[in-house]
Amino acid sequence: MITLNAVTKLYNEGRPNEFAALHEIDLTLARGAMSVLRGPSGSGKTTLLSILACMARPTSGRVSIDGELVSGLPERFLTELRRTTFGFVFQRFNLVRGLTALENVMLPTVPLGADYGQTRDRAMARLEALGLADKAAMPIEHLSGGEAQRTAIARALINDPPILIADEPTANLDTALAEKFLAILADERAAGRTVILTSHDPRIWEAEGVDRIVTLRDGRIVEGELVEGVA
Amino acid sequence: MMTWARRQRALADYTLAALSRRKGKNIALVAIFSLVVFALSSAMFFAAALRHETTVVLRDAPEIVVQKLIMGRQDLIPGDVVDTIAGFRGVTSAKGRLWGYYYDRIDGANYTVMVPDDPALIPPVGHVAVGEGVPRARGLAWEGAPLFLSRYEGDLKRFDVDRTFSRDSALMTADLVLMNPQDFRAFFDIPEGLYTDVVATVRNQNEVATIVTKASNALPQMRFVTRADIERTYQKLFDWREGLLVVLAGAGLLAFAIFAAEKASGLSAEEAREIGILKAVGWDTRDVIAMKMWEGGLVSLGAFLIGTVAGFAHVFLFDGVLFAPVLRGWAVIYPDFALAPHIDGVQLMTLALLTVVPYMAATVVPVWRTASGDPDAVMR
Numbered sequence: 001m002i003t004l005n006a007v008t009k010l011y012n013e014g015r016p017n018e019f020a021a022l023h024e025i026d027l028t029l030a031r032g033a034m035s036v037l038r039g040p041s042g043s044g045k046t047t048l049l050s051i052l053a054c055m056a057r058p059t060s061g062r063v064s065i066d067g068e069l070v071s072g073l074p075e076r077f078l079t080e081l082r083r084t085t086f087g088f089v090f091q092r093f094n095l096v097r098g099l100t101a102l103e104n105v106m107l108p109t110v111p112l113g114a115d116y117g118q119t120r121d122r123a124m125a126r127l128e129a130l131g132l133a134d135k136a137a138m139p140i141e142h143l144s145g146g147e148a149q150r151t152a153i154a155r156a157l158i159n160d161p162p163i164l165i166a167d168e169p170t171a172n173l174d175t176a177l178a179e180k181f182l183a184i185l186a187d188e189r190a191a192g193r194t195v196i197l198t199s200h201d202p203r204i205w206e207a208e209g210v211d212r213i214v215t216l217r218d219g220r221i222v223e224g225e226l227v228e229g230v231a
Numbered sequence: 232m233m234t235w236a237r238r239q240r241a242l243a244d245y246t247l248a249a250l251s252r253r254k255g256k257n258i259a260l261v262a263i264f265s266l267v268v269f270a271l272s273s274a275m276f277f278a279a280a281l282r283h284e285t286t287v288v289l290r291d292a293p294e295i296v297v298q299k300l301i302m303g304r305q306d307l308i309p310g311d312v313v314d315t316i317a318g319f320r321g322v323t324s325a326k327g328r329l330w331g332y333y334y335d336r337i338d339g340a341n342y343t344v345m346v347p348d349d350p351a352l353i354p355p356v357g358h359v360a361v362g363e364g365v366p367r368a369r370g371l372a373w374e375g376a377p378l379f380l381s382r383y384e385g386d387l388k389r390f391d392v393d394r395t396f397s398r399d400s401a402l403m404t405a406d407l408v409l410m411n412p413q414d415f416r417a418f419f420d421i422p423e424g425l426y427t428d429v430v431a432t433v434r435n436q437n438e439v440a441t442i443v444t445k446a447s448n449a450l451p452q453m454r455f456v457t458r459a460d461i462e463r464t465y466q467k468l469f470d471w472r473e474g475l476l477v478v479l480a481g482a483g484l485l486a487f488a489i490f491a492a493e494k495a496s497g498l499s500a501e502e503a504r505e506i507g508i509l510k511a512v513g514w515d516t517r518d519v520i521a522m523k524m525w526e527g528g529l530v531s532l533g534a535f536l537i538g539t540v541a542g543f544a545h546v547f548l549f550d551g552v553l554f555a556p557v558l559r560g561w562a563v564i565y566p567d568f569a570l571a572p573h574i575d576g577v578q579l580m581t582l583a584l585l586t587v588v589p590y591m592a593a594t595v596v597p598v599w600r601t602a603s604g605d606p607d608a609v610m611r
Contacts, residue, residue, distance in 0.1 A: 047607075050605075050606075050607040053511075055510075055511055055605060055606040055607040056605045056606075056607035056608065057605055075515075075516060075603075076515055076516075076517075079510070079513060079514070079515040079516075082510075082511065082512070082513045082606075083513035088511055088512070090511075094504075094507075094508045094511070094610070095508075096505055096508060096509075097252070098248070098249075098251075098252030099248055099252075103245075103248060107245075107508075107509070107512050108512040108513045108514075109241075110238075110241040110242060110244075110245050110514070110518070111238060111241070111242070111513065111514050111515060111518035112234075112238070113233075113234035113235060113236075113237040113238030113241065114237065115237065116237065116240070116241065155512065159513065
């Protein structure tokens with residue numbers, strides 16, 4: 001369970017261009033559920049997702065994972081959390097250009113000092129499961145949008161994290177690819193993984209398997225709808 | 232330990248992949264870096280080898296040279312001074328020497344003409360032995376061609392060349408013309424019983440200073456030059472010439488430092504974004520720094536190695552063809568000799584500190600500053 005208490009995030013704090021991306025957010029997201037954060041551009045979805053994934057710190061407020069306070073942890077503990085707890089799929093995928101799909105997928109394992117052969121097999125298995133085995137040796141610049149996204153998913157899952165986070169996952173995909181992506185997410189959720197998404201795409205909100213939709217506007221939660229059987 | 236090694240291997244692999252992604256930029260960087268190291272190392276190798284060579288050559292030189300000075304200028308020294316010096320306690324031998332300079336109007340070169348100390352080297356009357364630079368300067372096409380010397384318009388004196396010294400001893404013999412004492416006195420018009428200077432050898436090296444002090448008191452009009460003085464003069468001369476080159480190469484180093492400082496001032500948006508991605512997927516700040524240290528290490532140590540090996544080859548295989556005129560001297564006859572490889576470890580270490588360390592710092596500091604932030608902030 002991820003809990004946020006009175007989380008506020010200010011950017012450019014103390015400067016004339018200071019603005020609050022999030023105001024006093026209270027939110028609890030259940031384990032094993034698929035939650036969607038929705039709202040218009042600038043509503044604070046991506047900021048909230050970054051805080052949930054320990055990639056940004058709140059200016060004030062508390063973030064806890066399974067009852068353990070993480071918002072005040074030093075950087076190296078947060079790194080450990082990012083490694084072991086979260087897999088993140090960015091809106092623009094954020095793959096490293098010049099590396100192959102396989103190298104990108106293996107990226108999170110580099111600092112772990114794991115056996116290269118085993119890691120490579122694991123990465124290949126992930127790519128294979130997502131239908132990208134034949135693209136493994138291809139530089140990511142040569143992949144299509146859908147292939148790049150699946151590569152990003154494979155990278156997010158390489159360390160088998162319990163929580164998968166995706167930011168606007170269907171923003172750059174056509175309908176067919178979006179449906180394919182939703183099917184992958186449904187599989188992951190069915191496998192017991194917690195899935196948290198941001199989206200302003202109705203296809204996502206209406207997708208099968210979504211347990212909860214949280215609506216944000218101007219950095220505030222305006223609605224926290226339970227769709228069905230939240231854990 | 233195994234995990235650490237595997238982690239380092241993985242980081243090195245990633246670094247190599249990262250370097251190959253910016254192949255053009257990195258090759259240019261290594262080329263410029265290597266060029267700076269090459270210039271500096273060439274100057275250092277050359278001067279160190281010359282200094283070493285000089286020390287080796289001077290090891291067999293007499294401990295004390297005595298000169299007579301009149302109004303601050305060197306004058307001929309009477310033969311009785313030789314006996315006086317030989318009489319000082321601790322002096323094993325004293326000999327009068329005959330030597331001087333000859334300006335060759337034909338090729339504009341200056342030769343050192345002398346009568347050798349070693350009787351075995353003294354050529355017969357009418358014959359000379361010459362350094363390898365003399366026939367080179369004169370353009371004498373065949374071995375044993377006679378040497379004609381002219382002191383003034385209309386004067387011509389023929390000497391048969393008995394021997395030409397090899398290139399191995401060129402540092403000391405390149406411009407040398409060895410003569411019989413009879414020919415020398417006749418050619419330079421030096422009366423019998425007068426010498427250019429006197430050389431003395433001593434029984435105990437540690438007593439040189441004491442002997443010089445006593446001899447100076449007894450012969451106040453004489454100047455006593457020790458072997459250590461000569462060696463110091465050579466060293467200073469080479470230091471000064473090396474300094475010239477180091478200053479020139481330093482300009483290159485300065486340009487490189489400006490480049491490094493520019494690099495240190497910040498990362499490009501693309502580099503910062505990549506660091507943000509790495510942190511977001513679970514890399515620690517230390518992992519990012521370790522990766523950048525691999526990158527900086529590979530570039531700077533690679534360039535240092537290339538530059539140093541090229542400098543070594545330039546000096547010891549190609550006789551320092553680019554810098555030789557500056558380091559050997561600007562004379563018409565500069566010695567054509569091969570230097571025995573000699574490397575000054577301290578200089579090499581200094582060179583590494585001047586080049587590798589600033590580059591590593593310029594690579595790691597901005598990365599550390601960027602990587603210390605939250606991944607979200609870095610990517611933004």
